Amino acid sequence: MNxxxxxxxxxxxxxxxxxxxxxxxxxxxxxxxxxxVRWMNLLPPDDLNRVPQELRCVLIEADGKRILVDCGVGDKPNDLIATQYDVRRPHGTLLDDLARRGLRPADIDIVILTHLHGDHAGWATTLDAHTRPIGEAAASAHDPAPTFTNARYYVQRQEYVDATHPNERTRNTYFAENFVPLMRHGVLTMLDGEAQITASVRVVPTPGHTAGHQSVIVESTSTDETAPPVFLIGDMAPFMIHFERLPWVTAYDVLPMVTIETKRRWQGWAFERGAALISCHDTRHPVGRLARNDRGLFSVIPLETGGAAE
Ligand SMILES: [Zn+2]
Structure with a gap:
């Protein structure tokens, strides 16, 4: 167990x-x-200047659906991310984590991809034939197939276009085998902007990290309860510190000034609504809430997950 x-x-x-x-x-x-010197005390790097980044995925059970948001680096051997970078899995993969909750890939109804970078879309497809339903053609070594065999996948159209037309800078972040098979198998829905996925789950465009990046909001649909929303911010802010501090933007962001404006807008929204924030890469502060400190600046207060968790 984790x-x-x-x-x-x-x-x-x-x-x-x-x-x-x-x-x-x-x-x-x-x-x-x-x-x-500004970040090393907050997140001490190792001898090779590397910092740990959780490959977080989120399972939402809402409106009778099982919705997976992002799906790690996956298992395809050609994936540069899995082979050239150090990925450690002391608790196994995303599929092991689902299995611990009694779920098989076929039990997932919806997959939302914040964007198509290799560390978010890895398990969207797999070469592993064992996930194929009986009677369907097995995936072959050259033909990855959707891992979540009963799921519809959602991504922004802009993201799919950019991922399938990479440039010199983005080429090593997009791996076609993670997403082109989704289109071939007819399971990919391309979105143009904000979209309601189920009654309580919607996606909103949060451009900057990539032009077609989206984030996910879960809101209560009960009229008798005003629970604060849950906001899966994705790589708009991979660590909580990026969400606090507007100018802290990753080197991967293709539109850094757009990232800053996107964060400014959603900081205000998250603060007003008291949203619970879920980070996709922060190993130390997976969940937090925005507060204003003495100097009027935003800071993320780590949520006492002991209290919020079941
Ligand atoms: Zn990422």
């Missing part, structure tokens, strides 16, 4: 934090223009 399985509630929805492991990537990538 040391701290975390489950949040929002009205009748249940939100479970899962993981595909922890990646050790260069701190310069995570913190971009922020000098190392």
């Amino acid at each position: 040391a701290n399985p975390i489950t949040l509630r929002c009205g009748r929805a249940r939100i479970h934090l899962l993981s595909d492991g922890v990646a050790y990537w260069d701190g310069g990538g995570a913190f971009g223009l922020v000098p190392r």
Whole structure:
């Protein structure tokens, strides 16, 4: 078992934090223009200047559906992320984490991808034939197929276009085998902006990290209960510190000034609504809430998941 399985509630929805492991990537990538001396005390790097990044995925049980948000680095051997970077999985993969909750890939109804980078779309497809339903053609070594065989997948159209037309800078972050098969199998829905996925789950465009990046909001639908929303911010702010501090933007962001404006807007929304924030890569503060400190600046208060969790 993971040391701290975390489950949040929002009205009748249940939100479970899962993981595909922890990646050790260069701190310069995570913190971009922020000098190392500013971030190294907050997140001490190892001898190779790498910092741990959780490969967090989230399972939302809401409106009678099981919804997976993002799906780690996956298992495809050609994936640069899995082979060139150090990914550690002391508790196994995302599929092991689902299995611990009694779920098979076929039990997932909906997969929402915040964006198509290799650390978020890995398990969208797999080469592993054992996930195929009996009677269907098995995936072959050259033909990855959707891992979640009964799921509809959702991504922003802009993201799919950019991922299938990478440039010199983005080429090593997008791996076609993670998402092109979704289109071929007819399971991908491309969205143009904000969209209601189920009664209590919607996606909102949060551009900057990529132009087509989206975040996920879970809101209570009960009229007799005003639970604060749960906000899966994705790589708009991979660590909580990025959500606090507008100029802290990763080196991977293709539109850094847009990221800053996106964060400014959603900081205000999250503060007003008292949203519970879920980070996709922060190993130490997976869940938090925005508060204003003495100087009027935003800071993320780690949520006592002991209290919020079931
Ligand atoms: Zn990421």
